[in-house]
């Protein structure tokens with residue numbers, strides 16, 4: 001497999017790409033990235049493909065989560081640790097309920113660029129270019145901040161490297177110890193109003209762990225976890241300059257993350273994103289919204305995974321709670337009938353966004369849970385495996401989504417709304433989700 005040139009990709013159309021005013025500055029940023037060391041290694045990407053193959057076979061469950069948009073300011077030890085902690089806590093609950101391994105993938109260390117539904121943003125009669133993520137331009141609503149700056153691509157690389165470094169240290173250096181993670185879950189159940197409902201599952205996990213301890217079982221897996229990075233492969237210059245031929249296998253890998261996905265807005269079959277990702281050997285995802293036809297999905301699978309390798313391709317459906325029960329069955333049925341090897345994962349966030357009366361972009365916790373329930377119902381009725389969750393969340397106590405046991409209401413959104421893009425589940429809402437999905441998995 002060869003890597004197409006950037007010119008060839010650009011010739012396919014620059015959908016959702018910034019227009020950089022300074023071509024020389026862009027060239028120099030790209031040159032810098034081309035010489036930068038890989039952030040992940042091909043062998044690690046292959047390990048993740050193997051794990052996702054287990055998801056495809058119904059023998060594992062994927063938990064993928066993190067911010068809608070990471071920010072450069074958010075690269076702090078506290079922030080990364082909190083996000084990691086909530087994901088690990090969720091994974092323990094899901095592993096217990098699913099009785100299969102949970103594959104842990106962060107939506108982090110590279111999630112700095114956003115597709116936008118409009119190229120511009122208007123406030124109080126002033127129209128400026130839309131914010132496209134810290135990898136592209138500044139969030140401040142000023143003409144200067146909103147100019148795309150290619151130096152930000154280099155900053156994205158550095159921020160991703162720092163984040164991954166922390167993640168690698170936390171997940172192998174004792175922080176991910178299973179008993180410790182479960183102790184945090186016990187704290188959550190004890191200390192929060194929402195937690196009481198989940199006491200039974202938490203104490204069952206407690207007993208299982210105590211039993212393991214009593215028989216003297218102390219496997220290595222209790223003390224460390226495999227954790228992978230992922231982001232939307234959106235910015236062509238960035239992803240292309242980090243696509244390298246692996247010396248071991250002679251195959252191209254995008255070494256910006258273990259897994260990358262194609263968004264709903266850039267999944268055109270003959271577009272640059274599908275072309276680039278069709279050439280790399282990483283595991284990849286594609287977001288599929290409610291307008292996706294079965295033919296679209298089959299054509300994407302054909303192009304992105306022509307050898308039908310299990311674990312290579314994950315379909316991340318994001319239909320919305322209202323549409324999933326009607327829309328998903330045909331898609332899944334036809335893909336199944338074609339013998340296409342794919343992991344089915346539910347993104348219950350992006351089909352459930354609305355604007356609150358206060359102007360905040362938000363989501364109802366109940367809609368999010370209802371979409372996951374619809375996803376389980378559809379797959380259960382078709383005999384396919386509901387393979388996982390793709391969630392926008394944070395480890396902090398933000399107020400961005402309404403509902404949940406803490407009863408955040410629309411008026412409460414203003415208290416701590418910190419997302420620079422889509423609303424994320426708070427720490428408590430995320431933990432609640434894991435316990436609710438645990439109930440679905442056990443039925």
Ligand code: PEP
Nearest residue numbers: 068263264265287318350
């Ligand atoms: C996202 O994951 O933040 C996103 C923009 O999703 P989608 O491509 O599904 O709209």
Ligand code: MN
Nearest residue numbers: 068392421422
């Ligand atoms: Mn989002």
